[in-house]
Amino acid sequence: MKIIQFLKGLLLFIPVTLILSPLTKAFLFISYFNRLVLWVIRNKKKMLFSDFYTPFRNYSKRSQLYEFMVDRYLLANEPVTYLEFGVAAGSSFRWWLNANKHTESLFYGFDTFEGLPEDWGPFYSKGDMSSGIPTLDDSRGTFIKGLFQDTLVGFLDKNREALGEANSRKVIHMDADLYSATAFVLSQLYPFLSKGDIILFDEFSVPLHEFKAFQEFTNNFYIQLTPVGAVNNFYQVAFVVD
Ligand SMILES: C[S@@+](CC[C@H](N)C(=O)[O-])C[C@H]1O[C@@H](n2cnc3c(N)ncnc32)[C@H](O)[C@@H]1O
Incomplete structure (x- = not known):
């Protein structure tokens, strides 16, 4: 000890270890990549729907995962509160809006609509994915423009009662790509989560972004999320709150 x-x-x-400082990010990446590998080993057999292993990623497969979730959890005709974080031009938001027919369902999409607030990895820069606010022809859908860090707390305060209602299942779609955004949103939603709610991740297997945020969230909040479906080698993963 001494x-x-x-x-x-x-x-x-x-501080002789400063010599290693250029490798700090690489060490962190390897650490989280290894955690991801261990997570996959532990969870791959639990999946009710999975394409693992598949040699190539096919983005259109994510709608197969959505369809599986809709069928399995009867989401087409029951009232849901759908919260999407990262809407961009609205492609996945519209998919969910069209998939659910219940008149009392509510759909909220959060985004800056001015693109990523910071660089995401080496290939996407701050401002990429800027789209403007998409148009909708369904009054159940609402977009909330701004940084999640600025808009979400006020939204949750305003809708506290409605979000606590047990008769509406929450479907939460995490598609902001970034660690910062994902970690912030999950921590704020924690008090509102109920057994049976669904959480979808769109880039789950990115070690230092959604996966890191997921690991920290489940560890720090002692919350159990059961993985039920995944496509594209766990790039898109769906969980149910235990
Ligand atoms: C991959 S896109 C969303 C794609 C969309 N769900 C789809 O499938 O068509 C990611 C979006 O997250 C948004 N975003 C990331 N971090 C954010 C934050 N902290 N606050 C608000 N929006 C954020 C970006 O503006 C971007 O439009």
Whole structure:
């Protein structure tokens, strides 16, 4: 114990490990990639719907996952509260709006509509995916423009009672790509989650973004999310709240 304290103090005083600092991100990536591999090993057999292993990703497969969830959890005709984080031009939002026919269902889409608020990995820059607010011809749908970090707390305060109602299942669609956005949203939604609610991730297997946010959320909040479906080698994954 004393030797560890001594060495730690010494390494803070003489920071020789700075030599390794260019590799900090790589170490973190490897650490979370390994956690992802372990997560897949532990969970792949639990899936009720999965295409694992598939050699190539096919983005259109995510609608097969949505269809599975709609059929399995009878989402076509029951009232749902659908919350989508990351709407862009509205493609997945419209899919869910069309898939559910209940007149009391409500659909909320959150986005800056001005693109990503920060770079996402090496290929997407701040401002990419800017789309403007999509148009809708269904009065059950509403878009909330702005950073989640600015809009979500007020929204939850205003809709606290409605969101707490047990007769409407919540379907939460995490499609903001970024760690920061995903971690923030999950932490804010935690008090509103009920058994049977559904959480979809659109880029689950990105180690330092949605996967890291998911791991921290489930560990830090002691919440159990059961994975039920996945496509594209766990890129898109659907969970049910236990
Ligand atoms: C991949 S796109 C969403 C795609 C959409 N769900 C679809 O399938 O068509 C990601 C979106 O997340 C939004 N976004 C990311 N972080 C955000 C944040 N912190 N606040 C608001 N919007 C955010 C971006 O503006 C972007 O439009």
